[in-house]
Amino acid sequence: MEKEILISEDEYETRCAVLEEGVVTEIYIERKAATQTLGNLYKGRVENVLPGMQVAFVDIGLDRHAFLHISDLKYESVNDDELENGNGKSTRNAVIVDLKAKKPKQSRGGRGFPFLISDLISKRQELLVQVGKEPIGTKGARVTSNITLPGRYVVYMPNSSNIGVSRRIESPAERDRLRDMAKAIKADVEGGFIIRTAAEGLSEDEFAAEIRYLIDQWKQTCNRADRKSAPCLISGDLSFTNRIVRDMLTKEVKQLHIDSKEGYEEAMDYVSSVMPDLQSRVSLYKGNTTLFDAYGVERALKDALSEKIWLKCGGHIIIQQTEAMVSIDVNTGRFVGKSDPDNTILSANLEAVEEVVRQIQLRDLGGIIVVDFIDMEEASHRKQVFKMLQEALRKDRARTNILHFSDLGLVEMTRQRTRPSLATLLMEDCPYCDGHGTVLSTETVVIQLLRAIKLAHHQTHQSELRVIANDYVVSHIKSEMANKLRELRNSLRLNLTLEPDADLHLEDYRIFVGKGKELFLD
Numbered sequence: 001m002e003k004e005i006l007i008s009e010d011e012y013e014t015r016c017a018v019l020e021e022g023v024v025t026e027i028y029i030e031r032k033a034a035t036q037t038l039g040n041l042y043k044g045r046v047e048n049v050l051p052g053m054q055v056a057f058v059d060i061g062l063d064r065h066a067f068l069h070i071s072d073l074k075y076e077s078v079n080d081d082e083l084e085n086g087n088g089k090s091t092r093n094a095v096i097v098d099l100k101a102k103k104p105k106q107s108r109g110g111r112g113f114p115f116l117i118s119d120l121i122s123k124r125q126e127l128l129v130q131v132g133k134e135p136i137g138t139k140g141a142r143v144t145s146n147i148t149l150p151g152r153y154v155v156y157m158p159n160s161s162n163i164g165v166s167r168r169i170e171s172p173a174e175r176d177r178l179r180d181m182a183k184a185i186k187a188d189v190e191g192g193f194i195i196r197t198a199a200e201g202l203s204e205d206e207f208a209a210e211i212r213y214l215i216d217q218w219k220q221t222c223n224r225a226d227r228k229s230a231p232c233l234i235s236g237d238l239s240f241t242n243r244i245v246r247d248m249l250t251k252e253v254k255q256l257h258i259d260s261k262e263g264y265e266e267a268m269d270y271v272s273s274v275m276p277d278l279q280s281r282v283s284l285y286k287g288n289t290t291l292f293d294a295y296g297v298e299r300a301l302k303d304a305l306s307e308k309i310w311l312k313c314g315g316h317i318i319i320q321q322t323e324a325m326v327s328i329d330v331n332t333g334r335f336v337g338k339s340d341p342d343n344t345i346l347s348a349n350l351e352a353v354e355e356v357v358r359q360i361q362l363r364d365l366g367g368i369i370v371v372d373f374i375d376m377e378e379a380s381h382r383k384q385v386f387k388m389l390q391e392a393l394r395k396d397r398a399r400t401n402i403l404h405f406s407d408l409g410l411v412e413m414t415r416q417r418t419r420p421s422l423a424t425l426l427m428e429d430c431p432y433c434d435g436h437g438t439v440l441s442t443e444t445v446v447i448q449l450l451r452a453i454k455l456a457h458h459q460t461h462q463s464e465l466r467v468i469a470n471d472y473v474v475s476h477i478k479s480e481m482a483n484k485l486r487e488l489r490n491s492l493r494l495n496l497t498l499e500p501d502a503d504l505h506l507e508d509y510r511i512f513v514g515k516g517k518e519l520f521l522d
Helices: 080-084 172-186 204-227 240-248 261-274 276-281 297-303 341-363 379-393 422-426 442-460 471-480 482-492
Strands: 003-009 013-020 023-031 041-050 055-059 066-069 075-078 095-098 126-133 142-144 154-157 163-165 192-195 232-235 253-258 282-284 308-310 316-321 325-331 367-372 400-402 410-415 464-469 495-500 509-513
Touching: 003 240, 003 261, 013 240, 013 297, 023 240, 023 297, 023 341, 023 422, 041 066, 041 204, 066 126, 154 204, 163 172, 172 192, 172 204, 204 232, 240 253, 240 261, 253 261, 253 276, 261 276, 261 282, 276 282, 316 341, 325 341, 341 379, 341 422, 379 400, 379 410, 442 464, 442 471, 442 482, 442 509, 464 471, 471 482, 471 495, 482 495
Parallel strands: 003 253, 066 142, 075 095, 163 192, 253 282, 325 367, 464 495
Antiparallel strands: 003 013, 013 023, 041 055, 041 126, 041 232, 055 066, 126 142, 154 192, 308 316, 316 325, 367 410, 400 410, 464 509
8 A cells, every 4th residue: 555654844833644545544743832741751759649549640740740540550579588688669660569568369459450559659759650641631641650662663661571563564474583583682681572563574683783772772761760850851752753754654655755854854864874775765845835735634634623524425424522432423425325225335334434444543533432333234244344444443553442333233442542632632612612512593592582681671670771692693583583572572661772793602692771781680
């Protein structure tokens, strides 16, 4: 599959788009004014430990305390001899627990944890942690003490002993070769490795060289942490541009276009030192139109903020995102097929699968995602749609876990969420509807206003009232409810003046006593 990467930079933000066969599949944005924390290493101080929730809150120097769950806490059990030899309760990265002293019950920590988090760490303790999830909304960053140092070919895990291989390396022989190389190197070093897709076909010398570089980087990090006091930043990740180059520029990428001269030079410096064989695939864009306009990315960005996405067949999908979950609804729309309704529905669902996965990646949706496909009677059709969905999700860089069709015909999945979604970054709650997505109808507001006028008269006993309302509301009263207004004036003997204001919110209105003070009704 032909793949291109575009990086556009100006004084406000740096944006990256990934295209597959000319179609935009991923967009990443980093704003210059925002503090980026994902992947950063901090020396933090534990401010609060909540054993009832198995979490701790850690001050890492940001506006809000970071969140540390027990599952993200690296700990090791040791025997009495090791403790007597000077090992304290905590080390730089691992929490040491004396099992004989604690004597935890198997169920003590709940959910499979033999400990409470308060057994492992305590208030005011200092820890080296890494941000695994950016702050989102009112939530602070989620951190882990299971540190990872990503390289071009290998992710080094100093606190682990595992060896993993990217699932995108499909050849069993190549997977075994890379795993054997890692085992041979691991005999001489501490820590574990995750072998990345870019390592496919890599020589043993290149493999070992990067591991040595990452180990040296880890030693330098530890030395800095020893010299500094919490809370503080110990080390940050690469720049946005070089992270894209490190993580995405593989042999399957045809071209990487960069429209900023500074960004191009920065990327070339990194590529020439780490992957010199790919230098020819990095180019400086000099077109007359902007880079994102030339490749249709600006249009794709606009579409990615819309609820409704049309399919080529005439059907459409509706994507609605809430704080708790994302719901995706597939509809036939204008697609009516030819004669067989079952095949019509299957065809629409199969086309929807590809677009659903593309939109999930494009919008960077995470958490719980529920897809409501058009109901299918045939079990074989459901199986076909589910298999295609699984295949499409294999290309996704984020971790996903997908469940089979439920009894209600829904497909549920979870997707790794490490940063705010595209909509969260680019949009905010509507000041008119307060994020509900709807406002009261004009007729509803008119009825509320007429009741408010009646209440104002009863509370003040004034016969002269002046009302200012949105011009749509005033127009509706005069054209559609003129009789009701006349009845209200006559029954209450009111001298009522209506004034339109186009700048007033549709749901708002103001009532005054004559030309005097404004009324605030109970």
